[in-house]
Amino acid sequence: MGTLGKLLKYEWKETRRIMPWFFLGTALSGLLALLVTWIDIPGVKTVAQILLALMGVGTFFVALVIIVLRFYRSMFGAEGYLSQTLPVSAGKLVLTKFISGVVWTGLAAVAMLAALLETVMLAFNLSGADVWAFFTTPIEMLPMNDGSVLYVNSLAEFSWPMILLSVAAGVFYLVQIYLAITLSSTPPFNSSPVLAIPYFLIINFVAGIVDGLLMLFLPLQITFGEGGWSFGFEPMISWMLSLPAEEITSMSFGLGQLIFDVAATVGVLGLIVYLVRRKVNVK
């Protein structure tokens, strides 16, 4: 096993102690909600559904907190005295935390969405077929000038770029948190680990502005219309400025944000590796 594999093994040993219990709790809450809804116990049914939603959301936030605390403790806290003196490169150390963070928060996000979906299905008495129809029936996307609406694309077809954007944004969000924590251990910014919070707010604010600007102005977009989807080399702002038009038959999303998030994730990881190797002082 290579050193990356060994690092991942110990990362897994550490994180598996807590996280699976929350997934188990969410799964059991799901079963409980299903059971009491099926038996139809009024009152208890609502409580079980609320519990399920809370467990799902709670699992995601607990995963995020654990991943963030683990990054700080094992890199720059007392455990950093061990991890940073191991004969492994800073790149592998950071990559281990990144993989672990993406996997756990990704799984927790899936658990949260599944819990929320089940809650909605039980609360509104929706069947699987109803949900399937909801995602696959073409949706009323755009109002036409004659008062009618244009039916294009199902939610399932329409939502995949949204999912892609959300995943890229989520991963970028995670590395922003890692960067803020790393900066709070880097002279001259390292007077307190609590400073990671304002550092994150500043990084996130700047990244948000760049995200928005590139989404609007980078001349690369994906367009959804009656004929499906296509790529185009117009900025999203052009489509927005054309609203309202005589005939709107499409909807466009700028891809600048996606490209920036992916590139910035790689860049920020590289910056973290550089800081860990050259600039960080483990207190």
Place this chain on the structure above:
Amino acid sequence: MESLVQTKGLSLYYNKVMGALKDINLAIPSGRIVGLVGPNGSGKTTLLKVLAGLLNVYTGDVKIDGHPISVESKSAVSYLPEKTYLADWMKPIDAIEMFADFYEDFDQDKALELMDRFSLTPQQPLKNMSKGMQEKVQVILVMSRRAKLYLLDEPLGGIDPAARSVMLDIILENYSREASVIVSTHLLHDIEQIFDDVIFMDQGAVRLQDQVDQIRQSSGKSLEDVFKEVYR
């Protein structure tokens, strides 16, 4: 021949005025046990942390076994910090497995033998151990490697007086003769007999560096008396 540890003009400043290390020039060959002594805040721990690769913002040159601070230098160094660095969920057996995974020179059998000698249970969670027991586990892990350089930061600090001589024996028995050991301590009385050389530090600078026998011979005093004189 190149020294095992070599520093040239090593300085480290926590801010513009507060120097933690000031122009440290060291050349430590293999096969020496070096005492690093000085009052609190004199820079002993900071120097060891630089050599271990934990502090990266310094000026000057640092080389361990011919390598700048890097993966290669870390392979050569077995570092015992002042604080406990093992995660509290671990058992000693987990830590032994981890060291065996990452350090090719780690001797698992020796570690288990030393655990037994200290009446430590490999399966007992670290969180259920006293601080002294946890420190013993760490000393065992560090000394079970056949490293080229051992950096021991206050190895006797949290250990009861009765166990100190056993700990010293373990350090002496287990370091290889081709290696060097740098031991920082303020308990000079307990440990001075094992030193070949000594480095006296004060306010981030080296105040005195010499062979222990030379110091004793020229001053006619014990190392502890010389220490008291230097830091009076």
